[in-house]
Amino acid sequence: MFRAILPEGQIDCERYEHTENGLELYDEDDEFLAFVPYANLHALADEEIYSGDERSIM
Template sequence: MYRAILPEGQIICARYEHTDTGVELFDEDDAFVAFVPYQSLHALLDEDVYSGEERSIM
């Protein structure tokens, strides 16, 4: 599973595909979930490395 981080929230998906202008997100059944333009995408993380309880120091 992957987690797309956007300014207004997060979207969880099973897979994604890069396009010229953004990423297309799909669920476990290969159904289209969302299109996210690169300008709105802050990060695309593998769920194995993401923990909502960890904090980063900037």
């Protein structure tokens, strides 16, 4: 599971694909969730970093 971190919030996704201009995010059923332009993407984090330590990663 991954988490796309944006200025407006976060989007959880199961997988993603790089495109020329951004990321395409997909859920566990392989359904398209969102397109995130690289200019709006602050970070893409593996969900495991949230479960291992309670300290903030921001």
